[in-house]
Amino acid sequence: MLLGANGMYGRFGGRRFSPKKRGGREMRSRKAIKPSQLRLDAESLSLPNRLFHLQDLDWISCYQQQLRVENKSENTRRNYMCHLRSLIETTLPGENILSQQDYDALTIIELAARMEPLNGRIDRWVHTQIELRPTTFNAKLAAAKHLMKWLGQIWPDHIGRVKTGKRLPRVLSRSELTMVLEASRLSENAVASLVVVMLLDTGLRVSEICNLDIGDIDFADGSAKVIEGKGDKDRLVLFTERTIERIKAWLPIRNERAAKSELAFLLNTRCRRLQPRGVQRLMDTLAIEASIPKGKLTPHVLRHNFATGLLERGADLVSIQRLLGHSSIATTRHYLDISDQTLREVYHRAQATRKTIEEEAAQQQQDVEELIETTPTTSSLGI
DSSP states (O other): OEEETTEEEOTTTTOEEOOEEETTEEEOOOOOOOGGGSOOOTTTOOOOHHHHTTTTSBHHHHHHHHHHHTTOOHHHHHHHHHHHHHHHHOOOTTOOOOOHHHHHHOBHHHHHHHTOTTSSHHHHHHHTTTTSOHHHHHHHHHHHHHHHHHTTOOOOTTOOOOOOOOOOOOOOOHHHHHHHHHHHHHOSSTTHHHHHHHHHHHOOOHHHHHSOBGGGEETTTTEEEEOSOTTSOOEEEEOOHHHHHHHHHHHHHHHHHOOTTOOBSSBOTTSSBOOHHHHHHHHHHHHHHTTOOGGGOOHHHHHHHHHHHHHHTTOOHHHHHHHHTOSOHHHHHHHOOOOHHHHHHHHHHHHHHHHHHHHHHHHHHHHHHHHHHTOTTTSTTTO
């Protein structure tokens, strides 16, 4: 230890410490904390330049506009606002409960002061969420982080995502699928059979199938164009012969229900556009009629069955990715329930394809050699 003019220097990095005494012993002063970890007060509170001129406006409309600018889907925007409510309404000791009127009237600058990272509000909120499933907790955490980043705040380093573990996607067995298809065929709901077949044969999301307009369907080509799907992406989906048959059977019923100005392809019994909630209620009814546990049949489960069925029939991951409308092939991989039997089938199919390619290449080489041998200019007869 070396003694300097203004205090003592340690041998590790040459840091300077001021000698203090506590109980007769010299104590080193605490290392200065980072500026980002300093608590905010009324004088030091600041907003990013992009929010400075908006600081006195209500935060809800401004934040929703930011989500729209980022092309967040309607479901994502709704989920973010729902998840953030419990965080913002979390109270600290001595605070009053935030009323609905006060919540709606919060300005951006008031929200930034309330969401100060080290006042303990985030920690108290996290402690109330520990009973949630990991996926739900991570979804709420993502919304909270997005809000903090928008406000220019630093997210506490000690609060992070939880591990979700590896979960295989839920799919229906062949016998269960048969029972669901039969239940939908016999259902009194005219749209039941078409919805089940379209979800199972096209891999459409429930929001996409509900948003289909009659003008999006190309009957001559046997396809439909999904406009502004998830992530604001358009894509083409193809129909099977079974799907086309169901569509043709549905059109007369649809024309009876639809008004002249109605654009929606799928209509409920009230002659309005079919909604995702209505599709899920339909799935619950069909599950009961097919003797399947209620929560096991969902539109997303049928989408998983679509992807897994394509893989079992020899489709490659890139093609499945495009049909599902995924931006990342990693997402497609999580959709697939690859059983041992499927792996064996894919492996043997790949080996058989390679063997066929090698045999064709060998045959082509043999044909070339025979052609050269029988050419007059180089054969013994020609010479």
